[in-house]
Amino acid sequence: MAIFTVVAGARPNFMKIAPIIHAFQKKQREGVEVKFRLIHTGQHYDKKMSGDFFEQLNIPEPDANLGGGGGTQAEQTAAIMVAFEKELMENRPDLVIVVGDVTSTLACSIAAKKLGIDVAHVEGGIRSGDLSMPEEINRMVTDSITDHFFTTSEIANTNLRKAGVPEEKIHFVGNTMIDTLLAQMPNFKKPEGEIFDGLEAGNYFVMTMHRPANVDQEKSLKDMIDAILSGTGGLPIVFPVHPRTAKNLQSLGINAPNLLLCEPLGYLEFNYLVKNAKGVITDSGGVTEETSVMNVPCITLRDNTERPETITLGTNELVGTNPQNLPPYLEKIMSGNWKKYQEIPLWDGKTAQRIVDILITHYS
Structure with missing residues (x-):
């Protein structure tokens, strides 16, 4: 049986993990043997910044809250790493799924890899080129140790190829945040x-x-x-x-x-x-x-x-x-002269389904 740990920490993460959780639950209902644990790192810890999201997005209560909020970037990173390492030693999965580019993404991917556990990065490969942004450092470090990259655009794919990532690790699937948007509209x-x-x-x-x-x-x-x-x-x-x-x-x-x-x-x-x-x-x-x-x-x-x-x-x-x-x-x-939206490939509400299909095929 494949076992996955899904990590969320800050407000944007919840929109990104909700459809992945729902896709896992659907597989379970269909009789597929798959288990997942949902870990909230506690990076955003007030109710408006996180608690409401579990309710509104129909996400189950986390299996654990690591309480890693507050402090400087380094203090927060360290607190999350220490707590997440303990979580993984007690509940070892086949793979850890991190999303986005927040402190929790970086901290949990490092802790997992040091224990020899595979990491999947949802929203891998995106780059601003601006190292003054903590998020850019989080993306670059996470992507340097990731095993499976789930990407939102062809631009992200190109960034990863330029960095020498093998083609078989890059999965162009779309954007889970848009899955949530379309489902919740x-x-x-x-x-x-x-x-x-x-x-x-x-x-x-x-x-x-x-x-x-x-x-x-x-x-x-x-x-x-x-x-x-x-x-x-x-x-x-x-x-x-x-x-x-x-x-x-x-x-x-x-x-x-x-x-x-x-x-x-x-x-x-x-x-x-x-x-x-x-x-x-x-x-x-x-x-x-x-x-x-x-x-x-x-x-x-x-x-x-x-x-x-x-x-x-x-x-x-x-x-x-x-x-x-x-x-x-x-x-x-x-004056009403703004440009209109043209379709962005694979931003169609089915991204999480693609991610979970790939992961179950690989780890079953």
Whole structure:
């Protein structure tokens, strides 16, 4: 019998593992002999950042929570590695499945390989080329010791080939985050609260910002918010605020009646807002994938992206971190002249099925 350990740690991971869990459960119902354990590393530990996701995405409670949240990058990596090593020694699988590019991805892949356990990296091969981002280091290190690469695009395949990865280890399967998006779209629901009551579909913006380059420098944060406010014609801007950003905004005294700050939202509520927005302004990679498939204009406040397919085939534009770059892009959204989504290959809702089929064939 094949035994797998599936790892999730931070908010984006839950959308990526949900369809994999569901695909394993389907195999079990069909009588296939397969076991899996779901491990939550505890990297994101408040309810809004993780707990709600188990409920909304219909993921079973984890078999273990490693409690690895908090501390510096190194402290968090070390805490997760120590706890995950213990978990693997007590419950040894044939393979560990890690997803994405967070601290948990790196820590758990290292712990597994040091115990001689195979690693599969879902979303392997994506690169931004920017080593100032912790995520890029996590991707590169994880991919250097991975046994099976499940990729989202032909660009990722090319990156892996250039790094000398043998063809038989590369599995081009699509994007599990889009599996979740397509499955959950009928369940999207309007968030509760006064600030959401007056929103009209197609007549507001959604904004997310959390990267240190955008939120930790007071002057550049203020300049960016000012540029966004002046380019969006007074339309409401819903801004679910990361705790660190909220603190910085408070100290800057930024206060505009149409800038609607709220707590981080659940998956179904956030994507309800995105689907019905006039446009999205973000520095998140995952949001650019979701906006593309939902055909919503997206501006990315970064100088690079590890998801170039969202620009060439999706609705995303890379605008950079200089607020002076924003006006022409905002003008394009305001006038309705934004590009449309073209299909991204294999982003069809069946990715997890492909992954689980490959793994069961290989390990049974």
